[in-house]
Amino acid sequence: MATPVDEGPPRPLDRATRAIARALTFWRRSVQARVVASTVLLSAVVVGIVGAFLMQQTRDGLVDNRVDQVIAEAENETNDARELLRAARGIDVDESGQQDDLVEPIIGRGASRGFAVILSPAVGDGARLSDGGTKFTQGLDESSVPESLELHFSEPAATAWTFTTIATNRPIAGLPEGPGIVVGSQVTLPADNKTYTLYYIYSLDEERQTLALVGRALVTAGSLLLLLVAGLAWIVARQVVTPVRMARRVAERLAAGHLQERLRVTGEDDLARLATSFNQMASNLQKQIRQLEELSRLQRRFVSDVSHELRTPLTTVRMAGDVLHDARSDFDPATARAAELLQTELDRFEVLLADLLEISRFDAGAAVLEADDVNLVDVARRVADNTSALADQRDTRVIVDSPGHPCLAEADVRRVERIVRNLVTNAIDHAESRDIHILVGGDEHSAAIAVRDHGVGLGPGESAMVFNRFWRADPARARTSGGTGLGLSISLEDTHLHGGWLQAWGRPGEGSQFRLTLPRRLSQPLRHSPIPLVPLDAKETA
Structure with missing residues (x-):
């Protein structure tokens, strides 16, 4: 006797494969699951499109409002600076002192209002912010001003702004690192009559947090909406699928021979009318099947009875035919030939009768x-x-x-x-x-x-x-x-x-x-044959 081999516990891959196979089988067989999945998928696409549109509109609104706000504030600061410079006398202070008098009050106000300031070298000298000689809010990295904006103000120009990424050397209160806006405006210093550019740097961190909050709210609302849609789709699909499943079970029982099975009819809707029509069809089928069974039973009984009843006269005719066949040598040629034909047809008739009896046994289920x-x-x-x-x-x-x-x-x-x-x-x-x-x-x-x-x-x-x-x-x-x-x-x-x-x-x-x-054994099912059905010498054609 063979010793069973311990294959050990199933491997995770095997369990995963079986789980996937069961899931695919459930997906193929469940209309309800496919309806719910399709509804949720389409709803997710719609919610995603609507959510993306709302996020885009919210972002644009927040950014546009912030841009208008910072430009207005930067313009006010620049106008105040120009008024201060017009009131100052160029011979009273030197160039550096006048720059300090210009930028220090703005830096102070920026510390309380949450923006930073950079005063660039004089326009036309060819100096860059990275070359030094600038005055700015302590801790701010000069790379926070994009190169494109620097190039724009390499000569006298009107106020301009752009987006940037704020970088710092140390934390600045009210100005975290991250996305921001830079607004540039130019002023003329009386001390040297040269033009300088003031860069105002504002953070977009508050707008980013607001946008993140709105995004989380949309994701939460969308997820809850999808769950609600899935539940509603499941309920609606169940109302439709449940009668179909009941009809399938009844149809299977009808196919198994339980012809008295019927669907329960409730209500007057389309499904109720379908159940009524199904029951009428089942009743008609039951009636027809009963009639066919009775007709088949009568036919089998008729064939069996006729076959048995023919045996006695056939035996008598066979005996007479044998006598005539044995004595055919004493007959004239025509009569002798008739006796031979009679014997041949009697043989055929006996074979036919035996076959009819065998067929009747098969039809009656009596063959063993x-x-x-x-x-x-x-x-x-x-x-x-x-x-x-x-x-x-x-x-x-x-x-x-x-x-x-x-x-x-x-x-x-x-x-x-x-x-x-x-x-x-x-x-x-x-x-x-x-x-x-x-x-x-x-x-x-x-x-x-x-x-x-x-x-x-x-x-x-x-x-x-x-x-x-x-x-x-x-x-x-x-x-x-x-x-x-x-x-x-x-x-x-x-x-x-x-x-x-x-x-x-x-x-x-x-x-x-x-x-x-x-x-090989009667209880074994057949799966193949050891001899091909199409002969090897057959001429195969396309």
């Missing part, structure tokens, strides 16, 4: 298997021997291609032999004097017998119709084997009893191949 281990190679050889006389009459041969070793399967040997005999006699009828091959093969799970002929073959769609009762590909074609038209139908029923497959392949002019596949 007497299973045993059967060597299919022996079955194929016995059938070949028993049909050799008929094959000689049609100028053909039946050749067994066996694997050289027993090919066993659990089966009813009488029924399997009848299947193979029907396939071989049918092949003889259509072989057109070409050899017939019986192929036997097997593997670990299944065993198969295939009968290959190279005769007239089968047309498109005939491979499925060939197993219908009394069906003939060419009604004008004469039967030489005494067939009744029920042989392949009985063979198919015998195959189903074994849980096997009986399949046909054929092409006009290339012959046909019938394949019987049986499981």
Whole structure:
């Protein structure tokens, strides 16, 4: 006895794979989940677009308001500075002292109002802020003024502003590092009659915090809105899907044979009318099925009764026919020929009656298997021997291609032999004097017998119709084997009893191949056949 192998606990990857597989299965099968997911996704897109629009409008409003405010404040400071400079006498103070008198009051007011100031070198000297010689709020990094604004004021120009990123060497009260606005204005110093640029640097930190607050509020409101939409979509979808699921369950029970099942009808809406129509359909189907079952039962009973009732007169006619056939030598030629024809047709009639009785047993569900281990190679050889006389009459041969070793399967040997005999006699009828091959093969799970002929073959769609009762590909074609038209139908029923497959392949002019596949054990399901259905010598066409 084999020792079980301990594979250990499932790995995280395996658990994740199974979880993903379950999620995908749920997604494929649940209309409600797809409706909710689609609604939430579309709502998220709409909320995102609206939120982005609101954030853009809020940002633009805050920034525009701040820009107007700082420009106005910078203009006021510059105007005050100009008034102060016009009141000053250039001969009273030196150039540096006048610069200090100009910028120090502004720096002081900036410390209380939350802005910084830089006084650039004289315009036209070619000096840059980074070269030094500037007066500015302590702690401010001169790189806070963008180079583009410096270039703008490299010569006399009107007030201008731009966005910037504030940088500091040490913390400045009311002026944190980060986004800001720089406003530049020019003044003329009486001491040297040169033009200087005042840069006012304002922080946008308050607006940034306000914008972040608005963004958080929008995200929170949007998330709550999406949860609300998901809940509403789930409730609405459930109201629609629940009746559909109930209809599916009832339909499954109807398909399983519980014809009395009905949907519960509540209300007068569209779903209620659908349930009413479904119930009416189920009632009509139940009525029709009952009628068909009764008709089928009567037909089976009729066939069975007629078949049994014909046995007695057939026995009598058979006895009389045997007497006439034995005495045909004493008759004139015409009467002797009539006695031979009577004997032949009596044989056909007996076979037909036996087939009808067998069909009636299948229809009544009374057919049973007497299973045993059967060597299919022996079955194929016995059938070949028993049909050799008929094959000689049609100028053909039946050749067994066996694997050289027993090919066993659990089966009813009488029924399997009848299947193979029907396939071989049918092949003889259509072989057109070409050899017939019986192929036997097997593997670990299944065993198969295939009968290959190279005769007239089968047309498109005939491979499925060939197993219908009394069906003939060419009604004008004469039967030489005494067939009744029920042989392949009985063979198919015998195959189903074994849980096997009986399949046909054929092409006009290339012959046909019938394949019987049986499981090694009756309880085993079939998944493949050891013999291909399409012969290896067939000319495949595109």
